[in-house]
Amino acid sequence: MAADIKHMLDLDLLSKPQITSVLDSALVYKDILNSDMKKQDELRGKIVVTLFYEASTRTRMSFEEAGKILGSDVINVSASGSSVEKGESLVNTAKTIEAMNVDAVVIRHPHSGAPYILADQFASASVVNAGDGTHAHPTQALLDLFTVLEHVDSIEGLKIAIVGDVIHSRVARSNIHGFLKLGAHVFLAGPATLLPKAMPWLRYYESEGSLSMTTNVDEALKDADVVMTLRLQNERQISGYIPSEREYIANWQINSSRIDKNCPDAWIMHPGPMNEGIEISESIANGPKSLIQKQVENGVVIRMAVLSHVCGVKHNK
């Protein structure tokens, strides 16, 4: 029963067995995705709503594809920007959706914590967080863990470097939880202005892993097993977080010379969408150790596993 998951809000709320259960079941779904018969009836009769208050191509499409493969009906709702400004409408929207007897709501919202409002309102429907503000993106973290696990035996003891705009990254926050829960040593690296001011994560659960932070990218990359780079939004330069792209590239770009020097065998990851030539060089992004395309493919797989878990299918060991 430990594997039952009511809501997928963030990985900090999941136990290690729950995380493992999702990852294990995803192996089965990967076979389905790669087969000729992609239609299943596991979620037949279920209704999944995707409620996106932010633009998204890959996350939304992967949830829709995942839901449809598993046989559920998927309803896509796009909310306009104006209704975001009036945040109170989210409570009413939640009540409306609840009244329509749907089984799961996949929400993306520009405000941190928005999925918790839905979860608080819902008596029966499940909530899946598809990205909230700068807080969390748990399905991205799960697919990242799954992708790494396709190439290593265990996450425990691995050195994971997460490089770039950590402070604004919900992907980084969820990945920190995920990798720490599975016992990795996580190193955050980037300009001081883009690093967190505090590292609270380990305070809230037991972990065999550790967490460090540095502005020196070589220190983070040294003997790393996995290097994850984060998207650098152009807006960060406009707002003064970094002086120029040139300086960022010179100091923090993941490129061949840095990788060759510090961790030639490391797996390379990026949650997308990439700015090739800025946070990551073209040759590394498309090189032999790059897992970036696999992350996209595994996005569908993990979302199948997550929808299956929250929509009530038992995954007892």
Added chain:
Amino acid sequence: MKNAKILIKRGRVIDPLTGIDQIADVLIIDNKIQSVDTNIDLSAGPDVMEITAEGLVVCPGFVDLHAHLREPGFEYKETIATGTKAAVKGGFTSVCAMPNTDPAIDTPSMIEFVKMKGKSDASCRVYPIGAVTKGRKGKSIVDFLEMYSAGAVAFSDDGDPVYDSEIMRLALEYAGPLNVPIMNHCQDLTISPNGVMAEGEVSELLGLKGIPDSVEEVMVARDIALCKATGSKVHISHVSSAGSVELIRLAKSQGINITSEVCPHHLTLTDEAVLTDGGYFAASPGNAYDTNAKMYPPLRGESDVDALIHGVQTGVIDCIATDHAPHDVVSKHTTFDCASFGISVFETAVGSLLGLVRAQTLSLPKMIEALTIAPCRVLGDAFEEYGTLKEGTVADVILIDPDIDWVVDTKEFVSKGKNTPLEGRRLKGRVVLSLVDGQIMFDELEK
């Protein structure tokens, strides 16, 4: 009911101005304090009301330098009637009303409006604070002299800082001769704009934009410099960081004419309150994102709380003010980013603060001083008659039962603002009787 004589028997009478702290009787005749003595006997009569105060604290009514009564313009959040009803329930017999209403209190006639509503609707004394700048827009100073003549007791653009340093300087110079405080909401608007809670571990965990201490401290430092330069009275509203306490301590040690206040919540809560299950999202399975713990300035860390308490105990921070900021449900039942800043404070202030007294980090006489004579001193000579039980002064008197256990239940709030992070919390001690001008305006004594 109107009684010519009220005799309050055998309470622990604490009056910081006169230094009294002993079991004594308080006699009120014709709305004035007649005498405070160890044993006053009065023959019973139809015009005499005797109140037994054994086990209770008897002290001057509290004077709040900082409350949002929301009228005019936001009557759906609070009115002068409901706000002052909550005030007397919390022991506040004088309340200074902040001018961030709609329209703002920035003209003599608006000052008169608040006074008039105070006379007709209020359960306690209401004193209008005027805006520093027209429309609270920070661009040009108000008619200070006319507004003062109309009854403004202080000036503040609260809710926003007087951001332009030159406007602040000119306001201080121009209004200086009035010798009333210019209160500033210290917030450097350019540092970490759009922050919603204190920067720290909790903000990082929740992915919420942080408000660093420097946002406040930069402007506290500026205001100290402007205070020194002009010699006018500057009052720092709602101090929240240890660094600000230190800046104010240094300024005072140099003889600079600066005063300050701190709120009960900043003395008793930390930013962890945002994480605590409670509020609207109590059913949430995880992190609460409690919007009822969102206020400006934000709740900060334990070391800040310790420094603020020490600041009150040592007199570096002059007063405790509520920053009572009631909101309607819709303004709070939303995402943390969208939610309005501010919490409802009147009805929980004493219960919260008495926790510090029991923990022996704040003495009871000091707490009462910070709520009575200290704010009167900040306001100046016009308040000589208030905040004390001295013979001949007006009979604003409250009785506190320090031993009542109670649970905060916003359904019992008389304030329209149910927005408190303390919902469901167990507190000890509350006000049981409030006299304003010798009249019983709140009575919860055991019948």
